[in-house]
Amino acid sequence: xxxxxxxxxxxxxxxxxxxxxxxxxxxxxxxxxxxxxxxxxxxxxxxxxxxxxxxxxxxxxxxxxxxxxxxxxxxxxxxxxxxxxxxxxxxxxxxxxxxxxxxxxxxxxxxxxxxxxxxxxxxxxxxxxxxxxxxxxxxxxxxxxxxxxxxxxxxxxxxxxxxxxxxxxxxxxxxxxxxxxxxxxxxxxxxxxxxxxxxxxxxxxxxxxxxxxxxxxxxxxxxxxxxxxxxxxxxxxxxxxxxxxxxxxxxxxxxxxxxxxxxxxxxxxxxxxxxxxxxxxxxxxxxxxxxxxxxxxxxxxxxxxxxxxxxxxxxxxxxxxxxxxxxxxxxxxxxxxxxxxxxxxxxxxxxxxxxxxxxxxxxxxxxxxxxxxxxxxxxxxxxxxxxxxxxxxxxxxxxxxxxxxxxxxxxxxxxxxxxxxxxxxxxxxxxxxxxxxxxxxxxxxxxxxxxxxxxxxxxxxxxxxxxxxxxxxxxxxxxxxxxxxxxxxxxxxxxxxxxxxxxxxxxxxxxxxxxxxxxxxxxxxxxxxxxxxxxxxxxxxxxxxxxxxxxxxxxxxxxxxxxxxxxxxxxxxxxxxxxxxxxxxxxxxxxxxxxxxxxxxxxxxxxxxxxxxxxxxxxxxxxxxxxxxxxxxxxxxxxxxxxxxxxxxxxxxxxxxxxxxxxxxxxxxxxxxxxxxxxxxxxxxxxxxxxxx
Numbered sequence: 154x155x156x157x158x159x160x161x162x163x164x165x166x167x168x169x170x171x172x173x174x175x176x177x178x179x180x181x182x183x184x185x186x187x188x189x190x191x192x193x194x195x196x197x198x199x200x201x202x203x204x205x206x207x208x209x210x211x212x213x214x215x216x217x218x219x220x221x222x223x224x225x226x227x228x229x230x231x232x233x234x235x236x237x238x239x240x241x242x243x244x245x246x247x248x249x250x251x252x253x254x255x256x257x258x259x260x261x262x263x264x265x266x267x268x269x270x271x272x273x274x275x276x277x278x279x280x281x282x283x284x285x286x287x288x289x290x291x292x293x294x295x296x297x298x299x300x301x302x303x304x305x306x307x308x309x310x311x312x313x314x315x316x317x318x319x320x321x322x323x324x325x326x327x328x329x330x331x332x333x334x335x336x337x338x339x340x341x342x343x344x345x346x347x348x349x350x351x352x353x354x355x356x357x358x359x360x361x362x363x364x365x366x367x368x369x370x371x372x373x374x375x376x377x378x379x380x381x382x383x384x385x386x387x388x389x390x391x392x393x394x395x396x397x398x399x400x401x402x403x404x405x406x407x408x409x410x411x412x413x414x415x416x417x418x419x420x421x422x423x424x425x426x427x428x429x430x431x432x433x434x435x436x437x438x439x440x441x442x443x444x445x446x447x448x449x450x451x452x453x454x455x456x457x458x459x460x461x462x463x464x465x466x467x468x469x470x471x472x473x474x475x476x477x478x479x480x481x482x483x484x485x486x487x488x489x490x491x492x493x494x495x496x497x498x499x500x501x502x503x504x505x506x507x508x509x510x511x512x513x514x515x516x517x518x519x520x521x522x523x524x525x526x527x528x529x530x531x532x533x534x535x536x537x538x539x540x541x542x543x544x545x546x547x548x549x550x551x552x553x554x555x556x557x558x559x560x561x562x563x564x565x566x567x568x569x570x571x572x573x574x575x576x577x578x579x580x581x582x583x584x585x586x587x588x589x590x591x592x593x594x595x596x597x598x599x600x601x602x603x604x605x606x607x608x609x610x611x612x613x614x615x616x617x618x619x620x621x622x623x624x625x626x627x628x629x630x631x632x633x634x635x636x637x638x639x640x641x642x643x644x645x646x647x648x649x650x651x652x653x654x655x656x657x658x659x660x661x662x663x664x665x666x667x668x669x670x671x672x673x674x675x676x677x678x679x680x681x682x683x684x685x686x687x688x689x690x691x692x693x694x695x696x697x698x699x700x701x702x703x704x705x706x707x708x709x710x711x712x713x714x715x716x717x718x719x720x721x722x723x724x725x726x727x728x729x730x731x732x733x734x735x736x737x738x739x740x741x742x743x744x745x746x747x748x749x750x751x752x753x754x755x756x757x758x759x760x761x762x763x764x765x766x767x768x769x770x771x772x773x774x775x776x777x778x779x780x781x782x783x784x785x786x787x788x789x790x791x792x793x794x795x796x797x798x799x800x801x802x803x804x805x806x807x808x809x810x811x812x813x814x815x816x817x818x819x820x821x822x823x824x825x826x827x828x829x830x831x832x833x834x835x836x837x838x839x840x841x842x843x844x845x846x
Contacts, residue, residue, distance in 0.1 A: 158316040159475075159497050159505035165315025168509055169322065173329015173517065176345055180333035183344060190798040210784030211343050212434045212442025216252060217450045217780050218346035219426060219522040221353055222299070223306030223515050224582050226461075227489030229454035231579060233462020234481070234491045236406035237381070237390060237398030238757065238765065241458030243406055245451045246742040247413035251421040252447035253738050257731040258422065259431030259439050261600040264724040266679040270533045272428040276599055276610070277538065278678040284611040289534055291592040291614055293527065295423040297564065298585045300523045304568035306578035307516035309488040314497075314505045323568045327561040330517045334524045335554045343433070349518035351781045354773065356511045357453065360496065360504075361460045361770055368499050370471055371464060374763040380467035388480075394754035398466060399762060401750035408644045414743075415651035416586030422593045426526035440727040444734055449779045451742075452772035457492070459769055465495040474498045487579035487642075524557045531556040580642045587625050587650035591617025594658035603676070605662060608669035613661040620657045625650025 225248075232240030266275040273292060277285035308322035333345060364371050371377050381398045389396025392404030421427055431439055465481070468474045475494050476485075485494075496504030532552045537544050544552075571581075592614040598605045626636060628649040633640035640646070757765065785792075 158312075158314055159502045160315045160509065162316045164506070165311050165317035165322070165509070166325070168513055169311065169317070169325045170328065172510075172513060173325075173332070175329075176348075176517070177329050177332035177336065180336045180345065184336050186795065186799070189802075190795050208784075208787050209434075209438035209442040209445065210780070210787040211347060212430060212438055213446035213449060214350050214780040214784050215343050215346040215430050215522075216427075216443060216446025217453070217776070218350040218353075218518040219430070220248070220252060220446075220450050220519075221350070221453055221515050222519045223303050223310070223489065223512055224578055225454045226457050226511065226515055227306050227310065227492055228579055228582050229458035230462040230465070230492040230495070231486050231489060232406070232409055233458040234465050234486055235390075236403045236409070237393060237400065237466075238459065238463070238762075239393075239401045239403040239406035239751075240409065241455045241462060242401065242747060243410035244413060244458060245453075245455035246747065247410050248417040248454070249447050249451045250414070250735075250739045250742055251417045252427075252450065253444060254735050255421050255427055255431075256440050256443035256447070257728065257735055258597055258600060259428070259434070259443055260724055260728045260731050262428060262431055263434075263439055264721060264728065265600060265676045266682055267720065268682045269432060269679070271425050271432075271529045272596070272600075273425065273530060273534045274538075274682050275679050276596070277534070278682055279599060279674060280607050280610050282539075284607060285534065285538070287611055287614055288592065288596060289530060291423055291589055291596075292425050292530055295420055295585075295589050296425070296523050296527050296530075296560075297567070298581060298588060299420055299424065300520060300560075300564045301568050301571060302578050302581045302585070303516045303520050303523070304564060305571055305576070305581065306489045307512050308568065308572065309490065309578065310493050310508065310512045313488075313490050314493055314509050319572045320569045323572070324565040326513075326516055327520060327565055330520045330524065331557050331561045334521045334528075335557055343430075345521060346518050347780075347784055349514040351777075352514050353453065353511060354777050354781060356507050357457050357460075357773060358770075358777075359507060360499075361456055361766075361773070363499050364460045364464050365766055365770075370468060370473060370499060374766045375759055377463055377467050377766075378757075378759045378762045381463060384466050384469070395756055397756045398463070399757040400755060401747055402752075402754040405644060407751070408648050412583055412586065412644070412647050412651045415590050415655045416582065416584075418593045418655060419586050419589035422597055423589050424523075424526060425530055426522040429522070429525055429529060437723050437727070440731050444731075444738075445779050448738070449776040452769060452776045456769035456773050459766060461492040461495040464499060465491045468495065468498045471498065473501075484577070487577045489578050524560060527560045528553040528556040575638050580638065583642065583644075583647040584625075584650075587621045587647065587654055588618065590651065590654040591615075591621060591658060593655060595662050598662060603674040604666060604671075605674075606666040606669045606671040609662045609665035612665060613658045616661050617654055617657045621650045621654035624653040 225244075229241055229244040232244055234240075236243075262269065262272060262275060266278065269275050269278075271292075273285060273288050276288050304323050304326060307326055308319045311317050311322040311326075312319045364377065365374050366372065371380070378399070385395075385397045385399070390398060390403065393406075394400040394402035431443070434442055465474075469477070469480055471477065475497050476482075481491065481494065485491075493505065493508045496508040498504070500507065532549050536552045537549065541548065595605065595610050595613040599610060625646050626641065629636055629640045629643070629646035632643070632645060
């Protein structure tokens with residue numbers, strides 16, 4: 154960008170620190186309200202699973218927010234800048250199908266390991282400690298790579314827009330996230346994800362309507378189209394049909410598409426954050442939550458990049474563009490500066506402020522999910538499994554908090570180091586599949602195939618990693634004669650490494666399962682995973698364990714068995730629906746829609762481009778309804794009841810819930826609670842974690 158940032162350093166620090174603390178304060182207030190009015194205590198179970206009662210609207214919102222990384226907005230705009238209209242579509246479709254496919258795995262995890270806190274616990278229950286250790290490594294590698302991408306991309310934008318030093322941005326961005334995640338646990342992720350998602354959608358709508366309706370520089374799809382045609386005449390895109398930015402037939406775009414699909418399989422199927430959300434979802438809401446979340450997310454990178462990436466190409470010859478009269482440097486494109494440059498060109502300092510807010514929301518919401526993922530792995534898969542199996546709820550909460558802090562500090566330092574050695578967000582995005590995608594197939598088969606052997610599950614991921622690293626580095630050395638950042642970060646070496654990482658397990662897993670056979674697995678040990686014991690926390694808070702949402706004590710053994718049988722019936726039905734939906738939607742997004750356009754080499758006409766943009770805007774409105782309006786409607790009853798209770802409290806009535814075995818009375822002496830045993834303990838009406846509404 155230009156040498157003088159469009160915003161002051163004070164603005165940068167104000168957004169990073171001020172908004173972070175604002176969210177932390179909001180989460181502290183929310184935790185207090187839930188405890189006082191909804192009978193909720195922050196136990197280890199609630200911290201990591203939100204009582205397993207979250208409904209589809211918030212699941213969808215959390216999926217959208219967690220999947221909206223800095224890269225979702227920045228990398229997608231970069232590929233639009235490089236390859237034209239194909240880049241945004243390949244990015245969106247190549248990363249949507251994984252979330253939709255993951256719905257099948259989410260259902261299977263809830264069916265076969267209903268009390269698990271992480272997917273790694275299911276692996277330990279089936280294969281034992283050695284295999285468990287292998288997947289802990291791959292799970293943590295996933296979280297490290299994703300968090301590094303968030304911080305490198307986010308800090309690059311903050312520095313370019315405000316002049317805040319990159320190292321300072323890397324260390325300050327996580328501060329607020331750590332605070333509100335520690336106070337609220339995964340519930341904080343769900344609630345702040347909702348707020349972040351709504352703000353991201355609003356800002357993207359502002360960008361889209363500015364570019365395609367109100368801007369003096371652009372102002373309509375037709376004007377953008379004409380400028381893209383002129384840009385292709387000045388510098389045609391190598392490998393694109395007719396050198397045009399307005400075609401789906403792009404050789405380099407197609408290579409990126411394959412890399413994108415492979416890498417995102419790793420970051421969904423190996424990221425414990427997605428399993429956390431599946432575990433937290435109410436059984437009947439996991440499937441609709443993930444399907445609607447995946448489809449809602451599609452519009453965000455597609456429209457964001459179709460707007461900002463193409464606007465950057467269109468406005469490069471305009472004096473308003475920050476790099477005028479030169480084109481953007483390749484390093485700046487890889488660092489993710491296409492979107493901020495386009496925003497500044499269209500909206501000046503207002504565009505810079507909107508971009509800063511947009512990236513802050515994307516970085517912090519996704520990082521919150523990563524913190525919960527890492528804290529769950531450390532707390533349940535390392536600490537409780539191998540260090541202190543008899544850990545109390547208080548000790549588990551303490552370990553969850555400490556692991557959040559330690560991970561944030563390590564990642565801030567690591568990301569700063571990556572900046573100083575020249576590793577950008579774009580490089581990490583292309584490389585992530587090389588490192589982690591070897592674990593995708595064996596991890597999935599752990600829940601899907603009863604005959605995968607111990608040897609296959611244990612040795613396939615490291616063997617695939619070795620093969621992918623060899624393919625990546627050998628291809629780079631052969632093409633460039635050296636192993637530099639530029640050589641290893643180019644498309645062909647990354648393509649080789651990514652494809653080998655994902656496909657070699659197709660050979661290793663069946664082969665090792667056949668050679669080293671083990672008896673057919675009956676899933677019983679997964680069912681034996683138990684919830685944490687939070688009775689010490691309940692006692693300290695003077696609460697009856699039976700009154701804690703999500704507690705195993707909340708119902709009698711007979712009620713629990715009946716509930717589990719009903720849950721299994723619903724999950725079996727959901728599993729069948731999930732398989733059908735995933736096949737249909739995957740074919741639609743990867744084959745039926747894009748391939749005819751790619752194969753024909755069609756160059757968009759002005760009217761077709763206008764229709765393309767219009768569909769994207771309509772889709773974003775659909776996203777706003779699905780993840781902005783619907784969660785509020787879904788939670789209307791609990792929200793109204795809580796607001797009424799707060800009002801009664803503030804006006805001198807008794808609106809709070811009294812814990813333990815006391816009767817819950819409102820100001821008229823009515824009993825809104827439902828008696829659930831002869832001793833007088835009560836469950837507040839529709840008692841659920843508030844986020845379930």
